[in-house]
Amino acid sequence: MTEGSNTNGVSRRNILTAAAVGSAATAAAAFGTAASAQASGAQPAAGAGRVAVVTGSSRGIGAATAKRLAKEGFKIAVNCRVNRDLAAAVVKEIEGAGGEAIWEQADVRDPVQVRRLFEATERAFGGVDVAVANAGVMSLAPFSTMSDEDFDTMIDTNVKGSFNTLREAANKVRDGGRIIAISSSIVQLRSPTYGPYAASKASMEIYASILAKELAGRKISVNAIAPGLVATSLFLDGKTNEQVAGFAQRTPHGRIGEPADIAATIAFLCSQDGWWVNGQTIYSNGGVI
Numbered sequence: 001m002t003e004g005s006n007t008n009g010v011s012r013r014n015i016l017t018a019a020a021v022g023s024a025a026t027a028a029a030a031f032g033t034a035a036s037a038q039a040s041g042a043q044p045a046a047g048a049g050r051v052a053v054v055t056g057s058s059r060g061i062g063a064a065t066a067k068r069l070a071k072e073g074f075k076i077a078v079n080c081r082v083n084r085d086l087a088a089a090v091v092k093e094i095e096g097a098g099g100e101a102i103w104e105q106a107d108v109r110d111p112v113q114v115r116r117l118f119e120a121t122e123r124a125f126g127g128v129d130v131a132v133a134n135a136g137v138m139s140l141a142p143f144s145t146m147s148d149e150d151f152d153t154m155i156d157t158n159v160k161g162s163f164n165t166l167r168e169a170a171n172k173v174r175d176g177g178r179i180i181a182i183s184s185s186i187v188q189l190r191s192p193t194y195g196p197y198a199a200s201k202a203s204m205e206i207y208a209s210i211l212a213k214e215l216a217g218r219k220i221s222v223n224a225i226a227p228g229l230v231a232t233s234l235f236l237d238g239k240t241n242e243q244v245a246g247f248a249q250r251t252p253h254g255r256i257g258e259p260a261d262i263a264a265t266i267a268f269l270c271s272q273d274g275w276w277v278n279g280q281t282i283y284s285n286g287g288v289i
């Protein structure tokens with residue numbers, strides 16, 4: 001038997017193509033997209049009329065993600081823990097550019113507040129199609145001097161807070177949607193002083209790969225993104241200009257990342273073309289590892 005045919009004379013390639021188009025149609029139907037998208041096999045997620053919740057989006061990577069997804073046509077729920085003015089400013093910028101957004105103060109460490117964030121989004125926009133578990137904190141110290149308080153805050157925010165977000169996402173994100181957890185390239189780099197932070201971020205990669213399997217059949221793609229060094233207060237605070245320049249030099253692309261670089265990777269996963277990436281960790285870091 002030659003490749004491409006079976007004993008009934010039906011092209012094996014045709015069978016595979018039919019199966020693929022069938023699953024595309026299911027996802028497209030779930031997202032209510034045009035027949036042309038189904039015919040091309042494109043997988044819907046991105047854009048007009050869809051709704052995205054981005055935790056920790058008052059500044060840094062989250063704010064850039066909120067603005068980028070708004071540009072792609074998503075309605076956005078911006079979230080902060082304390083910086084209400086910054087969250088409101090992100091909403092204002094999105095609205096100024098013709099988009100739609102709300103902001104909601106919610107501490108991701110508290111499951112009740114996270115539920116409230118998702119419910120407020122559903123009330124405002126009718127549903128949720130994308131959830132980005134981005135809120136995170138970092139404290140650095142060698143094992144010998146890491147304080148209990150800093151350790152607990154990182155675990156509560158990064159491990160428990162992201163779990164709270166992903167649990168809501170698992171229940172609320174509509175079929176055909178996307179769920180993204182923000183890991184860190186430090187999971188691979190493993191530099192001194194990053195022990196508990198790197199351990200907390202490794203959990204994002206485990207969460208994403210397991211949740212992707214749990215949501216089988218719903219056409220929802222779940223992934224982790226692991227940024228490298230990104231110019232936000234989380235990374236820059238406490239570092240000298242010389243130290244930052246040193247990091248830039250060690251990056252093949254010659255600079256550290258900007259929040260918009262990570263937002264672009266997130267936007268790709270939220271696009272139709274991103275659908276087939278599922279259960280993975282994408283290292284988005286300019287080649288630093």
Ligand SMILES: NC(=O)c1ccc[n+]([C@@H]2O[C@H](COP(=O)([O-])OP(=O)(O)OC[C@H]3O[C@@H](n4cnc5c(N)ncnc54)[C@H](OP(=O)(O)O)[C@@H]3O)[C@@H](O)[C@H]2O)c1
Pocket residue numbers: 055056057058059060061062079080081082083084086106107108109134135136137138157161182183184185201226227228229230231232233234235
């Ligand atoms: N920057 C990097 O180099 C880098 C590299 C790899 C991974 N990451 C990851 O990327 C994510 C974003 O980091 P970033 O650099 O953009 O940090 P950032 O500039 O410090 O911003 C952190 C954001 O998270 C929010 N947040 C913190 N704790 C929260 C809580 N308990 N509940 C709700 N929101 C909370 C903050 O809200 P408020 O403004 O209200 O405080 C803020 O919006 C984090 O998960 C981080 O681990 C960053």
